[in-house]
Amino acid sequence: MATEVLLGQGSVRILPKKYAAQFYKNLGVFGELHGPVQVKPGLVVFGPAASFSDLALDQVRTLLPVKKYLFPPKEEQYRFSTREGFVEPEVEEKRTVLFGVHPCDINAVALLDRVTSWKYPDPKYRARRQRLIIVGVDCIPDEYCFCLPMGSHTADEGFDLFLTDIGEEYFVQVGSSLGERMLRESWDLVKQVEQEHIEAFHQRAEERQKAFRHDLDAHRLAQAILVGFSSPVWDEVGKKCLSCGSCAATCPTCCCYDVLDEVNLDLKSGVRIRRWDDCMQPEFALVAGGHNFRAERSTRFKMRFMHKINSFKAEFQRLGCVGCGRCIAGCPADINVIEVFQKITGKKVTSVAG
Amino acid sequence: MLAEDFAVNSDPLKPHLARLVHIDKSVKDRYVFHFRFEDPELNESFSYRPGQFVMLSVLGAGEAPISLCSPASRRGTIELCVNRVGRVTNALYRLRENDLVGIRGPYGNGFPVEEMEGHDVLLVAGGIGAAPIRGLLWYLLDNRNKYGNITFLCGSRSTKDMLFREEFESLLNRPDIRCLLAVEAVPEEDEGKWPGDVGMVTDLFKYVKEIDAERTYAAVCGPPVFYKFVLRHLVDLNIDKDRILMSLERRMKCGVGKCAHCMIGDKYTCIHGPIFTYWDAMKLPEMI
Numbered sequence: 001m002a003t004e005v006l007l008g009q010g011s012v013r014i015l016p017k018k019y020a021a022q023f024y025k026n027l028g029v030f031g032e033l034h035g036p037v038q039v040k041p042g043l044v045v046f047g048p049a050a051s052f053s054d055l056a057l058d059q060v061r062t063l064l065p066v067k068k069y070l071f072p073p074k075e076e077q078y079r080f081s082t083r084e085g086f087v088e089p090e091v092e093e094k095r096t097v098l099f100g101v102h103p104c105d106i107n108a109v110a111l112l113d114r115v116t117s118w119k120y121p122d123p124k125y126r127a128r129r130q131r132l133i134i135v136g137v138d139c140i141p142d143e144y145c146f147c148l149p150m151g152s153h154t155a156d157e158g159f160d161l162f163l164t165d166i167g168e169e170y171f172v173q174v175g176s177s178l179g180e181r182m183l184r185e186s187w188d189l190v191k192q193v194e195q196e197h198i199e200a201f202h203q204r205a206e207e208r209q210k211a212f213r214h215d216l217d218a219h220r221l222a223q224a225i226l227v228g229f230s231s232p233v234w235d236e237v238g239k240k241c242l243s244c245g246s247c248a249a250t251c252p253t254c255c256c257y258d259v260l261d262e263v264n265l266d267l268k269s270g271v272r273i274r275r276w277d278d279c280m281q282p283e284f285a286l287v288a289g290g291h292n293f294r295a296e297r298s299t300r301f302k303m304r305f306m307h308k309i310n311s312f313k314a315e316f317q318r319l320g321c322v323g324c325g326r327c328i329a330g331c332p333a334d335i336n337v338i339e340v341f342q343k344i345t346g347k348k349v350t351s352v353a354g
Numbered sequence: 355m356l357a358e359d360f361a362v363n364s365d366p367l368k369p370h371l372a373r374l375v376h377i378d379k380s381v382k383d384r385y386v387f388h389f390r391f392e393d394p395e396l397n398e399s400f401s402y403r404p405g406q407f408v409m410l411s412v413l414g415a416g417e418a419p420i421s422l423c424s425p426a427s428r429r430g431t432i433e434l435c436v437n438r439v440g441r442v443t444n445a446l447y448r449l450r451e452n453d454l455v456g457i458r459g460p461y462g463n464g465f466p467v468e469e470m471e472g473h474d475v476l477l478v479a480g481g482i483g484a485a486p487i488r489g490l491l492w493y494l495l496d497n498r499n500k501y502g503n504i505t506f507l508c509g510s511r512s513t514k515d516m517l518f519r520e521e522f523e524s525l526l527n528r529p530d531i532r533c534l535l536a537v538e539a540v541p542e543e544d545e546g547k548w549p550g551d552v553g554m555v556t557d558l559f560k561y562v563k564e565i566d567a568e569r570t571y572a573a574v575c576g577p578p579v580f581y582k583f584v585l586r587h588l589v590d591l592n593i594d595k596d597r598i599l600m601s602l603e604r605r606m607k608c609g610v611g612k613c614a615h616c617m618i619g620d621k622y623t624c625i626h627g628p629i630f631t632y633w634d635a636m637k638l639p640e641m642i
Contacts, residue, residue, distance in 0.1 A: 078368065080413055082454045085371040085392075119625055120366035120610035229639055256614040259607045263414040270414055277613070284615060287605045288418070288440025291578070293640055303617065310620035
């Protein structure tokens with residue numbers, strides 16, 4: 001069959017749910033299939049998922065976000081020796097198709113893309129990013145979700161395909177040329193979009209929007225943090241915070257890192273390791289000589305938000321929080337960032353079931 | 355693939371091998387290390403602005419940000435004045451001439467030397483702060499006709515602790531710069547030999563009364579306590595807060611605006627600094 005040339009026909013298609021498993025299988029042509037899988041009750045992680053039935057698509061959030069594919073918790077940065085200098089380790093060429101990524105996480109990847117290409121591009125991130133194929137799937141928010149006020153409840157960029165659940169079918173948006181090729185692989189499974197599908201798409205959007213229950217004003221956050229720099233809110237949170245760093249580890253946009261050298265037994269060569277770090281750790285801003293610029297937990301907590309809100313806004317014209325709710329779900333001290341944002345902007349606190 | 359990927363073809367995080375060619379041990383625990391890149395081409399092309407810094411790798415010990423103290427106007431050898439204070443710097447002190455290290459950079463904004471052209475410059479250095487200020491000082495002197503009056507104030511604990519002491523003393527007689535030096539103490543062996551003042555660096559401001567504040571830039575670097583006193587004098591002299599330039603230090607792991615260790619408020623010391631204005635410091639919390 002000659003390939004049909006389609007121009008100007010838009011980048012949307014309809015996938016009946018009954019074909020979803022086959023559609024998923026066909027994506028395997030493009031890379032190893034991964035998605036959200038339930039490893040035990042209450043714990044969903046992104047991991048290998050050979051078939052559609054392995055996916056836990058009804059779950060709101062995975063423990064770790066997409067960043068673990070792009071920016072591993074620990075990686076070899078260079079091998080070094082006095083003879084060879086610093087040499088990059090060999091990279092794996094494997095491609096991964098990550099299925100079931102929610103809009104907040106897609107927005108977070110788009111932010112990581114900007115951070116890692118800002119001023120000095122990060123070659124390791126860029127190489128991994130080019131090998132990660134993202135298929136988004138929409139979701140219904142739970143009590144920890146606040147992507148709507150953060151402007152991350154829809155994804156406009158950063159995916160190859162995006163599937164919206166409109167009942168018996170998925171509404172498929174194509175986000176890249178590779179996404180178009182992926183759709184071609186399943187061309188016999190998808191059909192044209194009719195007016196009724198568009199209506200169902202908007203209805204679903206309305207439904208999602210209604211499910212958000214928190215009153216937040218993201219636009220005022222940067223200003224409120226500067227104005228409220230000496231607000232008692234920070235001390236209040238600082239007293240509760242355990243500096244465990246689970247908020248930063250599970251945050252889809254936190255990408256601070258530490259670098260350390262491991263020496264081989266010959267004492268002449270070794271490896272330079274880069275690993276996740278987080279600004280909640282007491283020694284994060286500690287300099288040689290012993291001065292600590294942020295010795296108190298409250299100042300570290302405040303710094304985290306100055307970075308996410310003020311710095312991201314200044315450099316990337318977007319806030320660095322996508323409202324995924326992972327930091328709330330995972331905090332052992334029950335610190336709720338929605339509450340912190342509400343308090344710092346002088347709003348009424350909407351309670352969240354703990 | 356983003357457009358930026360085409361623009362940058364080298365890995366900004368990869369250090370280049372450099373050889374330790376000389377160690378100036380004039381001041382205890384504040385040696386000046388001289389390096390040359392192993393790659394002759396890189397050694398020739400490596401250029402930087404006064405006030406910028408490099409990431410120095412002592413193989414096996416790790417990496418630390420060190421400000422360049424050699425004059426940016428003279429290429430060939432990189433000079434780093436290193437305070438022996440942490441893990442990496444202690445390892446550096448164990449190296450000998452001819453040993454290899456890794457260096458990448460230069461990073462940071464550096465002093466706005468173009469913007470400063472046509473202005474008078476007041477440089478104030480305290481202790482280890484003399485390192486980045488010295489780089490700027492020689493840049494100004496090497497481009498002498500582009501700048502107005504140059505006044506250099508430098509203080510240290512004792513004559514034994516004064517970095518680049520011989521070099522600075524030789525400036526005392528140079529007609530195109532006003533050099534004022536102060537030490538808090540003169541040890542016995544230097545008695546009668548010290549040509550400068552005895553006192554704090556701030557005491558030197560008594561000689562700096564007649565400045566044209568409207569056309570003066572101040573560049574200051576020193577330990578945190580030093581800023582608190584020096585800034586007061588500069589404000590009393592009526593110098594605009596955004597023309598008072600300060601070089602700051604922070605913990606850094608990348609030097610390229612990624613690892614976020616060096617953040618102060620919403621700014622990265624490695625990208626927006628290490629040269630900040632006093633106005634920045636007033637706006638940003640926890641700066642000094």
